[in-house]
Amino acid sequence: MQHVESDSLANNRSVLGVAAGVLITAVALWALVRHFGGGAAAAGYDWDFGSLWKYRTLLASGLGYTILFTIVCVALGLIVGLLAGLGRLSTNPVITTPLRAYVEVFRCTPVLVQLVWFYYALPVLTGIELSAVGAATLCLALYGGAFYSEIIRGGIISIDPGQTEAAKAIGMTRFQLMRRIVLPQAFKKMTPPLMNQSIMQLKNTSLLSVLAVPDLLYQGQVIAHDTYRPLEVYTFTAIAYFAVLFPITVWVKRLEYGTGPKEA
Structure with a gap:
């Protein structure tokens, strides 16, 4: 108590x-x-912040688009990260080598460069035309997946090897071992860093404006050009991002305390 x-x-x-x-x-x-x-x-x-009132619908749609885009990219990134993280635990170099290359490429290059490359260069190389939204979704999902994979891999290998050995001794398959023992424990450790990376994903959506994706920042740029009120527009944009992210950061801080080590 x-x-x-x-x-x-x-x-x-x-x-x-x-x-x-x-x-x-x-x-x-x-x-x-x-x-x-x-x-x-x-x-x-x-x-004159009152001048923004007539653009409230545009700002609301931009904020809604930002949040929706974040949810989609986080969900896809988690799927990619789970598959890549589990794959990197393999002892087969045919599997681990390309996965490691994928992770290092996305972790070691700026996301803005990746966005521009996916939109302009990838269609030239593959012959597949991508819309701005499609290129941005693919890029941010893979970018987030690279970081999620390392978080998931680290959470799994942090589990006491003795539990794995005990499960194998009683005849559990690898799938049963991961589902019943490893992943439930690892998930508790992974939750705070996964949430922190998801917060970064939301902030990364501000870069989508370079591809004319109608997120909050892009709509703010349109309004600033129309009203010649950049100070009010970008101040409001910063406040809107803060209003969304601050409750999430407080929640993540609570999770960090809840998943921290407990004394006996």
Whole structure:
């Protein structure tokens, strides 16, 4: 009971600490806006967030597209990552070598370069035309899958080998071993890093604007060009991303405490 109370207290302190950090950051940002806003006003620029109201439908559709795109890419990335992670556990170099090459290529090149390559270069090499949405989906799914695969592989190999040996001794097949013993335990360890990588996937969607995919940032760029109000538009865009990501980061922090080592 004492350990449960201490974990709950640590959780509450963590959330309060994050909230305090957010409050301090918000105050600092507001001070900067007031400072530079005063300078902008003196130069003939007046802040007017009300001008964005008539574009609310466009902004909402951009935010919805961003969230939907993230969900699809995360789901596909997890499937790719699970298959690649399990494949890399094989002792057959014919399987592990190409999988390792895939992981290293996607982990060691910038995602923006990958997006441009998939949209412009891949159709030339394969003869298959890809839309901007198709190229972006394929790229981010494979990019996320490379990171997910390492998280999954690391979670699996972290399980005590003695459990594997015991399961084999009682006649379990490899599939039964993974399904009943290894994966349930590994999933608890993998959940926080998987969630953190999924947060990165959502932030990576801001790069889709280079392919004219109608996400939140792209719609913001359209509005900024139409209204000549880039400060208000990009400030709102940043706030929208924060409003989506902050609750998720707090939840992930709680998961990290919940899956951490417990004292006996």
